[in-house]
Amino acid sequence: METNNFGDAIFYRASCSCSDKQCDLELELELDKEINMINLNIYEDLYYSSYWKTDNWFADKWYRIKASLRLLFTGEIKVEGSFMFEGEEHINDFLKTLKQGMAQLKTERAKKDEDIS
Numbered sequence: 001m002e003t004n005n006f007g008d009a010i011f012y013r014a015s016c017s018c019s020d021k022q023c024d025l026e027l028e029l030e031l032d033k034e035i036n037m038i039n040l041n042i043y044e045d046l047y048y049s050s051y052w053k054t055d056n057w058f059a060d061k062w063y064r065i066k067a068s069l070r071l072l073f074t075g076e077i078k079v080e081g082s083f084m085f086e087g088e089e090h091i092n093d094f095l096k097t098l099k100q101g102m103a104q105l106k107t108e109r110a111k112k113d114e115d116i117s
Contacts, residue, residue, distance in 0.1 A: 002097070008033065008108055010101045014094060017086030022047060025083055029101040031108050038105050040098070046079040 004011040009030040016023035026043040048067070054060055071077050085091045 002101075005104075008105070010104065012097060012101070014083070016082075017084045017090065023081070023083060027098075029098065029105060031105045031112075033112060036109060036112070038102060038109070044081050044083070046081050048077050048079050 001013050001015070002010060003013050003026075009028060012027040012029070014025040014027060016025075022045065024044075028039075028041040028043070030039050030041065031037075032039055054063075067077060085094060
């Protein structure tokens with residue numbers, strides 16, 4: 001889904017098939033005018049859950065404390081993210097949208113080349 005269009009930069013939101021908004025991706029298809037190249041940037045918010053919702057209140061807090069100590073002493077916490085395209089239609093819609101954006105940016109690049117000439 002296109003969210004913004006600035007001519008030389010088009011922004012999209014891709015929804016994960018799991019339907020959790022935290023999994024959605026923000027994509028930026030941009031024309032870098034300095035080097036005359038089209039780039040695709042993908043942004044994702046990552047979350048770290050330090051506990052697994054056990055039935056034990058103490059165990060939940062202990063997992064949080066361990067994660068806090070790991071961050072305090074190592075300066076990092078491993079975070080993973082995943083995104084799922086479900087089925088051919090979802091994949092084809094994504095590709096079709098990117099191709100349309102690429103066509104727009106190629107037209108924008110051609111205009112820029114004409115202005116330089």
